[in-house]
Amino acid sequence: MASQPTAKSSNASRYLFLFLIGLVIGAVATVMAMRAIQSRQDPFPDSVMHVMQKHAGLLGDKVAQNRCAATDTVPHVRALRTMANDLELALPGLAEDQRFVTHASDFRAKLDASLATPPTGCTAAKALADQVKESCKACHQDFRG
Numbered sequence: 274m275a276s277q278p279t280a281k282s283s284n285a286s287r288y289l290f291l292f293l294i295g296l297v298i299g300a301v302a303t304v305m306a307m308r309a310i311q312s313r314q315d316p317f318p319d320s321v322m323h324v325m326q327k328h329a330g331l332l333g334d335k336v337a338q339n340r341c342a343a344t345d346t347v348p349h350v351r352a353l354r355t356m357a358n359d360l361e362l363a364l365p366g367l368a369e370d371q372r373f374v375t376h377a378s379d380f381r382a383k384l385d386a387s388l389a390t391p392p393t394g395c396t397a398a399k400a401l402a403d404q405v406k407e408s409c410k411a412c413h414q415d416f417r418g
Contacts, residue, residue: 321356321363328352329409333402341395347388353405354384367416376412383408 332349335341360377367373383404392398 318363321359325353325356325409328356329402329405332398332405336395336399336402339395341392341398343391343393346398346401347391350384350387350391350401354381354388357381357384370416372415373412376408376415380405380408380412 328349332346332353335345335349357377357380360380361368361374364373383401387401387404392401
């Protein structure tokens with residue numbers, strides 16, 4: 274009786290296994306590299322901008338909801354004013370630029386004026402929300418654009 278020849282096993286499963294191991298190692302190495310890059314970045318500038326954006330949005334939301342009493346708007350204006358104190362600290366590369374200093378000073382002046390005489394109606398609150406939006410937009414056009 275003749276012995277049956279053994280079928281040659283395919284190497285495809287080995288290659289697939291090595292490919293999957295390579296993918297896993299590559300993904301882990303990529304995550305580690307991204308974390309290392311991220312840890313070297315200062316989160317403070319982005320944090321200041323995110324908090325200011327959130328409070329400016331909430332101020333606009335109050336106006337849209339027709340909740341324009343001083344008790345509804347002043348907390349957001351106060352938060353914006355507090356964060357405005359940190360603009361030069363958050364963006365030290367721009368702190369020497371006269372345009373940036375002017376934008377930051379004008380922004381703080383508008384917020385100070387609205388805190389001195391808080392908006393009592395929706396018309397004044399909408400004007401304030403628009404001023405905040407325009408101040409942010411003007412600065413971003415000069416420095417992010």
